[in-house]
Amino acid sequence: DVKVTQSSRYLVKRTGEKVFLECVQDMDHENMFWYRQDPGLGLRLIYFSYDVKMKEKGDIPEGYSVSREKKERFSLILESASTNQTSMYLCASRPGGGVNTEAFFGQGTRLTVV
Amino acid sequence: QKEVEQDPGPLSVPEGAIVSLNCTYSNSAFQYFMWYRQYSRKGPELLMYTYSSGNKEDGRFTAQVDKSSKYISLFIRDSQPSDSATYLCAMSAMGGNYQLIWGAGTKLIIKP
Numbered sequence: 628d629v630k631v632t633q634s635s636r637y638l639v640k641r642t643g644e645k646v647f648l649e650c651v652q653d654m655d656h657e658n659m660f661w662y663r664q665d666p667g668l669g670l671r672l673i674y675f676s677y678d679v680k681m682k683e684k685g686d687i688p689e690g691y692s693v694s695r696e697k698k699e700r701f702s703l704i705l706e707s708a709s710t711n712q713t714s715m716y717l718c719a720s721r722p723g724g725g726v727n728t729e730a731f732f733g734q735g736t737r738l739t740v741v
Numbered sequence: 742q743k744e745v746e747q748d749p750g751p752l753s754v755p756e757g758a759i760v761s762l763n764c765t766y767s768n769s770a771f772q773y774f775m776w777y778r779q780y781s782r783k784g785p786e787l788l789m790y791t792y793s794s795g796n797k798e799d800g801r802f803t804a805q806v807d808k809s810s811k812y813i814s815l816f817i818r819d820s821q822p823s824d825s826a827t828y829l830c831a832m833s834a835m836g837g838n839y840q841l842i843w844g845a846g847t848k849l850i851i852k853p
Contacts, residue, residue: 631784667749669829669845670785717784721841729775730831730841732784 630654633718633733640740646705648736650718657723659701660730661685661693663714670717676701677723708740744768747830747844755852760817764830764844767811771832771842774806776815779827779846788828789815820851 634649652659658677662670662685672685674693682693690712694702701720705712718733747764754760762776772793777785789804791797791813797804803816813832817824830844 667845669747669749670843672840675840719784729787729790730785732786734784735782 631718631720631731631733633716633736635736636734638736638738640705640708640738642709642740644705644708644740646708646738646740648703648705648716648718648738650701650703650720650733651699652701652720652731653699654720654722654731655698656720656731657698658721659695660719660721661691661701661703662717662719663687663712664717664735665714673703705738708738710740712738713740714738742767743845744842745830745832745844748847749845751848751850753850753852754820756820756822758820758851760815760820760824760849760851762815762817762828762830762847762849764813764832765811766813766832766842768832768834768842769808769811770834773833774804774813775831775841776802776804777829777831779829781826785829817849822851822853825849825851 631652660675661673676682676695692704716736719730721730722728745766775790776788778788779785794808801818805814827846827848829846831841
């Protein structure tokens with residue numbers, strides 16, 4: 628059974644804090660993604676990684692960074708959390724090799740910045 | 742203009758009704774079309790997947806692609822309260838990094 632695990636379901640952080648969101652997949656997938664999901668806006672890609680230590684900016688990378696030191700783990704970092712980063716964060720992984728591969732998602736982390 | 746447009750709803754229908762969910766897109770290079778279902782407080786899960794134009798049926802669900810109109814649909818027959826969820830369309834093109842481009846998601850409510 629494939630699995631993408633996000634470290635926290637709910638987080639409350641203060642403005643200005645550095646926040647780490649962790650994601651682990653057990654499927655040996657090359658590609659991993661971080662999205663944020665807001666009502667009416669759908670999934671917006673923050674960053675993705677197609678290999679260890681490789682990263683690419685998505686549509687909304689400002690205020691975020693990522694780290695992928697091992698194939699199975701992809702971390703999202705909010706350098707200095709702000710209230711407009713309150714959102715649902717979704718991690719996904721996907722095999723390499725083609726356009727028709729399924730993306731598998733974690734349960735999501737609902738982050739509230741106060 | 743977004744590459745993929747999807748009405749966020751909510752769409753509320755009575756149990757047993759036929760539901761039609763739709764997305765339009767602008768990039769003619771899209772060839773793979775997916776529908777994901779997302780229950781409340783869960784991550785999205787793949788529901789159906791089609792390649793190029795045509796129909797695909799899986800139980801009560803039918804996915805339809807009309808590339809000439811750049812329009813895709815998901816039909817749900819005999820809708821059940823358990824079908825209440827957000828339905829997201831996603832699509833990708835050959836080449837590049839095969840990124841999935843997402844619709845905003847339509848929230849569907851099936852009333853008992």
